[in-house]
Amino acid sequence: xxxxxxxxxxxxxxxxxxxxxxxxxxxxxxxxxxxxxxxxxxxxxxxxxxxxxxxxxxxxxxxxxxxxxxxxxxxxxxxxxxxxxxxxxxxxxxxxxxxxxxxxxxxxxxxxxxxxxxxxxxxxxxxxxxxxxxxxxxxxxxxxxxxxxxxxxxxxxxxxxxxxxxxxxxxxxxxxxxxxxxxxxxxxxxxxxxxxxxxxxxxxxxxxxxxxxxxxxxxxxxxxxxxxxxxxxxxxxxxxxxxxxxxxxxxxxxxxxxxxxxxxxxxxxxxxxxxxxxxxxxxxxxxxxxxxxxxxxxxxxxxxxx
Amino acid sequence: xxxxxxxxxxxxxxxxxxxxxxxxxxxxxxxxxxxxxxxxxxxxxxxxxxxxxxxxxxxxxxxxxxxxxxxxxxxxxxxxxxxxxxxxxxxxxxxxxxxxxxxxxxxxxxxxxxxxxxxxxxxxxxxxxxxxxxxxxxxxxxxxxxxxxxxxxxxxxxxxxxxxxxxxxxxxxxxxxxxxxxxxxxxxxxxxxxxxxxxxxxxxxxxxxxxxxxxxxxxxxxxxxxxxxxxxxxxxxxxxxxxxxxxxxxxxxxxxxxxxxxxxxxxxxxx
Numbered sequence: 312x313x314x315x316x317x318x319x320x321x322x323x324x325x326x327x328x329x330x331x332x333x334x335x336x337x338x339x340x341x342x343x344x345x346x347x348x349x350x351x352x353x354x355x356x357x358x359x360x361x362x363x364x365x366x367x368x369x370x371x372x373x374x375x376x377x378x379x380x381x382x383x384x385x386x387x388x389x390x391x392x393x394x395x396x397x398x399x400x401x402x403x404x405x406x407x408x409x410x411x412x413x414x415x416x417x418x419x420x421x422x423x424x425x426x427x428x429x430x431x432x433x434x435x436x437x438x439x440x441x442x443x444x445x446x447x448x449x450x451x452x453x454x455x456x457x458x459x460x461x462x463x464x465x466x467x468x469x470x471x472x473x474x475x476x477x478x479x480x481x482x483x484x485x486x487x488x489x490x491x492x493x494x495x496x497x498x499x500x501x502x503x504x505x506x507x508x509x510x511x512x513x514x515x516x517x518x519x520x521x522x523x524x525x526x527x528x529x530x531x532x533x534x535x536x537x538x539x540x541x542x543x544x545x546x547x548x549x550x551x552x553x554x555x556x557x558x559x560x561x562x563x564x565x566x567x568x569x570x571x572x573x574x575x576x577x578x579x580x581x582x583x584x585x586x587x588x589x590x591x592x593x594x595x596x597x598x599x600x601x602x603x604x605x606x607x608x609x610x611x612x613x614x615x616x617x
Numbered sequence: 618x619x620x621x622x623x624x625x626x627x628x629x630x631x632x633x634x635x636x637x638x639x640x641x642x643x644x645x646x647x648x649x650x651x652x653x654x655x656x657x658x659x660x661x662x663x664x665x666x667x668x669x670x671x672x673x674x675x676x677x678x679x680x681x682x683x684x685x686x687x688x689x690x691x692x693x694x695x696x697x698x699x700x701x702x703x704x705x706x707x708x709x710x711x712x713x714x715x716x717x718x719x720x721x722x723x724x725x726x727x728x729x730x731x732x733x734x735x736x737x738x739x740x741x742x743x744x745x746x747x748x749x750x751x752x753x754x755x756x757x758x759x760x761x762x763x764x765x766x767x768x769x770x771x772x773x774x775x776x777x778x779x780x781x782x783x784x785x786x787x788x789x790x791x792x793x794x795x796x797x798x799x800x801x802x803x804x805x806x807x808x809x810x811x812x813x814x815x816x817x818x819x820x821x822x823x824x825x826x827x828x829x830x831x832x833x834x835x836x837x838x839x840x841x842x843x844x845x846x847x848x849x850x851x852x853x854x855x856x857x858x859x860x861x862x863x864x865x866x867x868x869x870x871x872x873x874x875x876x877x878x879x880x881x882x883x884x885x886x887x888x
Contacts, residue, residue: 511704512704
């Protein structure tokens with residue numbers, strides 16, 4: 312062998328790092344411009360449809376009550392939430408979205424923990440996979456609307472020492488209930504992903520089951536885990552909003568949507584502000600998961616990144 | 618080790634898959650083999666001759682159906698627990714999420730070595746396979762040959778007396794392959810390891826080995842053991858020497874003597 316410095320394939324020199332960051336920033340601002348252009352286009356279309364509706368019959372109602380002007384929506388943000396109150400609609404929506412986010416993130420964390428635990432158990436014991444997986448799948452076929460009052464009903468009777476069950480726990484529980492499923496299925500696939508050679512290698516090192524999990528199965532499950540986390544996060548947001556509505560928990564964006572929808576004749580733009588709040592909530596949680604994704608896949612080659 | 622023990626000794630080893638069922642396969646039939654300490658042995662033969670199975674029985678990746686296998690005087694499970702062998706496969710099987718150095722550290726980490734000692738040992742080994750400059754690179758940034766050298770360094774990490782290699786150069790191109798063979802001979806000289814090496818290639822087996830074990834399929838068994846009298850110092854000139862060609866011919870004839878008809882049957886059976 313001559314010298315190892317003779318490269319058989321190009322190895323990227325470490326010096327390109329800073330220019331890589333610059334490139335990413337540039338790409339970032341370009342995609343931001345595209346996103347803004349997209350929003351602008353939607354606003355234009357909205358107003359165009361409304362304008363056309365005055366002259367051509369449309370298959371749906373384009374009146375100011377069902378489709379308020381974009382500027383009405385914006386100005387609705389600054390109006391007081393109820394007559395004479397100090398808080399504006401915008402402030403009320405932000406605080407409701409924030410509250411829902413806490414519940415969604417709480418549910419997400421619980422769901423991820425439970426999902427991972429189930430996946431580990433199912434991977435470790437074949438009988439557990441055979442026995443548990445049908446229940447895991449069946450759990451998702453129960454309609455949420457039927458489940459919510461049940462959970463609230465059972466939950467309200469739970470009292471562990473000084474801890475009293477509150478309805479917000481029920482909301483978190485429902486969010487977790489929706490979030491654990493995609494995660495446990497994705498994690499199970501990921502834990503089963505290592506190649507036969509990798510497994511034999513670890514066996515040849517006399518690795519314990521715990522080492523096998525930590526040093527091989529968990530790291531190789533990451534490419535499967537990341538998309539599962541994204542689906543779970545979305546499920547926990549939807550779960551929170553639906554659970555807030557069906558359990559009647561106040562203070563969150565779900566309940567607010569219902570309340571504002573009732574005021575549609577007097578303040579038609581208000582409900583749209585709440586809808587934007589729900590969208591912002593979803594985007595924020597998605598951003599959190601993307602940050603998690605970047606962190607988890609920092610050591611993986613690009614083609615493995617989800 | 619007390620010296621008189623063999624690196625590996627197989628005494629009447631059988632491996633039968635699905636014994637007693639209609640799809641029963643005798644992968645190893647009555648294998649007797651001893652590998653002396655410091656000896657380089659190649660297992661060669663067509664697909665299905667049981668050479669990989671024999672290696673896997675030595676490594677305790679599968680157990681013998683009958684017979685007795687000893688690795689450095691103990692049973693294969695004990696040898697595995699005590700890390701008395703290191704293993705290299707056709708796929709380098711490096712972990713993408715670890716850099717090159719931390720891949721070499723893996724077996725040491727599993728043995729509970731502390732961080733500094735681990736790093737020192739890994740760098741020493743990367744030095745040996747001439748990849749110290751690539752310690753902090755990611756595996757996927759290296760060529761196939763470089764990856765395989767990392768895998769060899771990793772198999773040497775715990776300094777086991779025995780190396781088990783399952784077609785480690787099988788996926789490499791011919792030029793890289795010959796360089797890797799020289800590399801392996803040099804490492805062997807430096808470390809004095811006993812090596813059991815599985816290969817499909819006659820010249821490779823001859824160039825590397827003290828003895829070539831010829832195997833035949835259905836049932837998998839040892840049909841010949843060809844000693845290779847090429848001495849200890851081998852280099853590129855060895856590949857062109859008459860003695861080399863004679864040994865290649867001897868191994869080829871040993872293979873042909875037993876493979877011919879059985880090989881044809883095997884091919885029909887595999888369809």
